Amino acid sequence: MQEICIKVGYGAAYPGEAHNYRTVKFIGRELASVTTYDEAEHKDDRGTDYTLYQTRKGKLLLHVFRWTRWQGERSEAWYELFDNLSEIKDKYPDVPHQLFNEAAEKLGEDWVEFLDV
Secondary structure, three states: OEEEEEEEEEOOOOOOOOOEEEEEEEEEEEEEEEEEEOOOOOOOOEEEEEEEEEEOOOOEEEEEEEEEOOOOOOOEEEEEEEOOHHHHHHHOOOOOHHHHHHHHHHHOOOOOOOOOO
8 A cells, every 4th residue: 555646626728727636645556547538530639537546444446537638628537435346337337347357356356247137
């Protein structure tokens, strides 16, 4: 475990405009990260970075950074705490399975979808 710093808040929409990011620190370890790209002409214009951490007290912290390189649009970043991977998947169903697979492996868990049929 180590001290981790993440930024949360909003970025500037135009050059010269002030951003509204603040730094949040905690003790934990990174479990997994993945980047998705929005459908656009260029794949690197907009995207979302998902990074999942395990905190010192065993909680899961999901840091989400939705970024854009388009003038007039704001990037934004936030985090949420969860007790388990299923809670994250329920709230963020579009997060790629890769994030859950990597995190489950580091946590020593199986990431299997159970169908109650």
